[in-house]
Amino acid sequence: MSIATLETVQHKRYTYADYLTIEDEKRYEVYEGELIMVPAPTTTHQSVSGKIGRIMGNFIIKNNLGELFYAPTDVVLAEDVVLQPDILFISKDREKIIEERAIMGAPDLIVEILSPSSTFYDVVKKKELYRRYGVKEYWLVFLQEKAIEVLTLEGDVYREFASAKGEGSIKSKLLKGLEVVLKEIF
Numbered sequence: 001m002s003i004a005t006l007e008t009v010q011h012k013r014y015t016y017a018d019y020l021t022i023e024d025e026k027r028y029e030v031y032e033g034e035l036i037m038v039p040a041p042t043t044t045h046q047s048v049s050g051k052i053g054r055i056m057g058n059f060i061i062k063n064n065l066g067e068l069f070y071a072p073t074d075v076v077l078a079e080d081v082v083l084q085p086d087i088l089f090i091s092k093d094r095e096k097i098i099e100e101r102a103i104m105g106a107p108d109l110i111v112e113i114l115s116p117s118s119t120f121y122d123v124v125k126k127k128e129l130y131r132r133y134g135v136k137e138y139w140l141v142f143l144q145e146k147a148i149e150v151l152t153l154e155g156d157v158y159r160e161f162a163s164a165k166g167e168g169s170i171k172s173k174l175l176k177g178l179e180v181v182l183k184e185i186f
Contacts, residue, residue, distance in 0.1 A: 015079050020101075027072055031125055033080040041071075041086075044143060045113050049086050051185045052111060052141065056087065059178045066091040066108070067098060074102035075110075077133040083126065086141075087111035089175070106130070109174050111139040127151075131158055137174040146186040 012018075013033035022028060027038040041049070049070065057068045071084045088107040090098055097105035110130055112122040122140060130138050131153060138151045138158060147165035151158035152173045162170040164182050172178040 013080065016076050016082050017079075019074075019082050027084065028082075029084055030080060030082040031121075031129070036121075038084065039117065041113070042115065045086075045115060048141060048143060048185055049111075049113055052113075052139075052180065053087050055180055055184070056089065056111075056175070056178065059175060060089065063177070064092070065089075065175065066093075067095060069103070069107075075107060076102050076104050077106060077129060081129055081133070083129070085110040085126075086113045087139075091174075106133040106135045108135070109137040109139070109172070110135050111141060113141040113143060115143060127158065131156065137161070137172060139170075141185075143186075146182065148180065148182065148185070 014030045014035045016030070019028065019030050027040070029036050029038055053068065053070055060066060060068050067090050069088050071086050073084060073088065075083050075085060075088060077083065085107070087110070088103065089109040090103065091108045094108060097103055112126060114122050127138060134153065136153050140149045140151070142148070145165055147163065148170050149163040150161045150170050150172060152161040161173045164170050167182060169179050169181045
């Protein structure tokens, strides 16, 4: 997401069906019925997303683990919750949630790359939605701090599994054996 702020578009309660009728080139998400315009990501955001995606994607392909997708891929968690995570992984045994138009259910792993305008949504609102709908692993990538935090769902709460800032590396609990070295990302 860019430095511009997220913007509530209208005060009508939106559903996935309403969302599909929008005919413009802007990006939107629906947070519990609230339509939010999402600014285009910065070049730094896209660079970091690409680097994480390549590392994660190569690991997933090499180990035949499932499918990796990038924004703007719609993830429909409920009729009034439609999000576009930066990166998302769906395990081989759950590929049935992958439909032509959207992912219809919770991905196994989601990566959100934060910017000043998206921090509240990614750290508070989206985190709560991902927890509620059962996303097993949630990565928060802090561009300004050059840090990554990996949260895993234990019961119905997220707990920190790994984190690093500036140097070092992080590992995934879900994708066993995957290690991401921060210097290769930032």
